Amino acid sequence: MLSSQSPPPSINVPSLDISVVAPIYNEVESVGRLLEAIAAVMDETEWSYEIILVDDGSTDGTRDRLRELVQDYPQLKVIFLRRNYGQTPAMAAGFQEANAAVIVTLDGDLQNDPKDIPNLIAILDQGYDLVSGWRKNRQDDALTRLLPSKIANWLIGRVTSVNLHDYGCSLKAYRREIVEDLNLYGELHRFLPALAFIEGARIAEVPVNHHARQFGSSKYGLGRTFRVLMDLLTVFFLKKFLTRPMHVFGGLGILSMLSGVILGGYLTGLKLLTDANIGDRPLLTLAILLVIAGVQLFSFGLLGELMMRTYHESQHRPIYRIREILAQSPANLADNRGTVSTN
Known part of the structure; x- marks a missing residue:
């Protein structure tokens, strides 16, 4: 999964293979089962890994439960946010603390299946920068969740030119360098494939399992629709006119x-x-x-x-992204530090 090519000294070499990141909000019944499921899958692999759970201001006892669980899982890192900021800031906090070459995200409500993680990473290793899950057999209410989701996916695909079946699926695998190029605000977490595409990422989509919610209630409502539409306009502008307003x-x-x-x-x-x-x-x-x-x-x-x-x-931020540089002399690569691909 990791490249055998040695990066130049200025690149921070990830210390782990996989970081699994999950935002958590009022999931006291689910969080223990979630950790157990993730650890069971990752322990069967040869990858070094960490699990990062970001508590987004829970008020139902989730914080106390996480303090107990961190004693049982040496790979677990828990981030407690001061209040409920929303899923996008929670994911951004998890990305910031991740120390692996590949970052996998999923929801904390047990509807995503950790057993799909190895498959996502296998597809990622085929030369992609981001692999997005597709809840092909989605276990949600058809009227309140499935129909609005289908309309949103079609609209986002038309506006961004990144046609995915399921933008709302949180189960995704990213190469670290793609995540480092992304700045998240508003409700932009659902537009991560489009934002990554703007940065030149190669994207794949793979069907994944989806389970009905076992505990608690959904945190999503129709009130988010307006915010999502506004963020869609933001993504459209970024895609078309970021460097030429x-x-x-x-x-x-x-x-x-x-x-x-x-x-x-x-x-x-x-x-x-x-x-x-x-x-x-x-x-x-x-x-x-x-x-x-x-x-x-x-x-x-x-x-x-x-x-x-x-x-x-x-920020010394270039308006272009280099995927790879080939040169006979390692000194030539060092002269272009910070632009060498770790694929």
């Missing part, structure tokens, strides 16, 4: 200004040629608004360009 704002601004100038020219000609009264015409107001809106949009484009350059240059 002027292309969208500047283009719309120029179109708006030209439209306003044309209308203003028409009204001016009308006034000069026919001495018509144009002062009370709505068309004059529209022309003025179009010019003002065009100037504002063009200014947004300029500000966006400045912010983009500040974002990339202040």
